[in-house]
Amino acid sequence: MSSAxxxxxxxxxxxxxxxxxxxxxxxxxxxxxxxxxxYIHSNYDEAQSPRGRIALMKAVRDGDLPFDDSVEESLDLCLGCRACEPACPAGVEYGSLLESARNVIQKEKKQSVKEKVVRHAAFDHLFKDQQKMNRTAGMVKFYQRSGLQTLTRKMGILSFFPSVMKDMEKVLPRIEKNEVEKGVVYEGKRQNKKVAFFTGCLMEPMFSKTNEATVNLLQELGCDVWVPEHQVCCGALQGHSGELDKARENAKQNIESFLEMDVDYIVNNAGGCGAFLSEYDHLLKDEPELLEKAKAFSDKIIDITSLIYELGLTEKGLSYIGDKEITVTYQDSCHLRNVNLVKDEPREILKSIENVHFVDLKSADQCCGSAGIYNLVQPEMSIRILDNKMEDVESTHASIIITTNPGCLLQMKMGIERAGLSDQMEALHLVDFIQKYILEN
Structure with a gap:
């Protein structure tokens, strides 16, 4: 295909x-x-701002600007954090504009062989078939426990990989046996609510203990927890990467799986997943036969922090089990804050715990640089953002930084390693923090 x-x-x-x-x-x-x-970390380059990118989209659409690599680079460099949306007085739907633009480019631009292979493996296999994702995690488990990880590190093999890959390898969670079975209803102690639990394609194998802690906490707070058997990846990574048709396929399967049983809520513990799940009605807006179901599905989506707050966790008399007061801070999941507008609930939960001193993180409302797979495909900007973030984290003097999204959690763990703070600080999911350190009085 010619340039014209x-x-x-x-x-x-x-x-x-x-x-x-x-x-x-x-x-x-x-x-x-x-x-x-x-925009901030590119020395205030207008082309790297939301309004600049919208201007580029409009200019290409109107034929005033020829599409070239610079336009694609500007759109690719966007984190998709959607912090611009709550800041916008006109209510511009920037997230949907970005996804549509990337979708068109992905359809029309010729891909390299390497890109085709990577996309096919990721979007036609890993993020489509949970069994393949689990088998891949099983390979990581073998690497961690067979001695290969120790040998690889001792021999310096990781030095042949990009620095971001080496950093990520250091903070990979230890793969544990998944105790949360699909197709099962876990009975709550008082049965106040019946909820369906979205396990997440990465959460299920990589953060199985967080999922287990989530189910246990919901049971303690009086919920019957149903784990639908045929659920799949939410489709967020596909949607954000210009693969909207594949995201729609996953959405349709999830809608059918979760609407098999009447529940009060569909709860998730990954902020990025929750935002995408809550917008299935927008994703399927051009399929009227599915729109009613999509709306019914999206209306039931709730983040774990919102649900446990609603169920009265802050009134339970929780207390940190350590000998002295501990200082914690909180990094927002961008999509949880900017799309689902969940900001206060996790903070109120942390503030309610006895012997926990909560310190607000100065830049908590700004992305940590993870943004799905952004830290892999745009490592330079990602690290620039992360290193700046860690300066603010260090100033809190917190022992624990808490978040509510797996990508953010890994990114903050990597930030702690890069800043040389691993002997002073750890990063935890809010649910894991409660499970590990908190008791009722």
Missing amino acids: ELQSRIQQGFQEEIEETKLLDCMRCGFCLPACPT
Whole structure:
């Protein structure tokens, strides 16, 4: 395909998939600028801001600017954290604009052989088939427990890999046996609510103990917890990477699986998953036969922090089990805060615990640089954001930094390692913190 043909096809795709009215919602007021990490960390480059990217989309759509690598690079460098949305007085739907633009580019631009192989392995296998994801995690488990990990580190083999890969290897969670069975209803102590639990494609094998702690906590608070058998990945990584059709396939399967039984809520413990699940009605807006089901599904989505707060966890007389007061801080999951608007609940839970001194993190509302697989595909910007974040974390003098999303958790663990703070601080999911350190008085 010639350059002219590609530009024509991209322009046509933008016209078909990106609503002009949504582009025109942007008033170019600039309220989004101080909320955007890539704008700040690119020396205030307008092309790396939300309004700059919207201007590029509109210019390509209108034929005023030819699509080229610089446009794609600007869109790719976006974290997709959506911090611009709550900052925007006009309510611009930036997240959907970005996903649509990436979707068009992915459809029309010729991929390299390497990219085709990686995308096929990830989106047609790993994030589509949970058994394949679990088998992959099993290989990591073998690497960790067979002595290969120790040997690899001693021989310096990791030095041949990019630095971000070496850092990630250091903080990979220890793979444990998954005790949360699908197709099972775990009975609560008082049976106040009946909820369905979304296990998450990465949470299930990589953070199985967090899932187990989540189910246990919900049982303690009086919930029957049903774990649907045929659930799959939420589709967020596909949707954010220009693979909207594959995301829709996963959404349809999840909707059918979770609506088999009437429940009060569909609860998740991964902020990024929860945001995407809550927008299935938008994802399937062009499929009227499914829209009613998608809305019913999305209306039931709730994050674990919101649910345990609603169930009265802050009134339970919780107390830190250590000998003296401990200082903790909290890093928001971007999508939990910016899409699902869950900000206060995790903070109120932490503040309610006796002998826990909660310190607000200065930049908690800004992305940590994880953003799904962003830290792998855009390592330079990701690390720049993370290192800056860790300066704020260190200033809290906290012993524990808490978050509510697996990607954020791994990123903060990596930040602790990079900052040389591993002997002073640890990173934990909120549920794991409660399970490990908190008791009722």
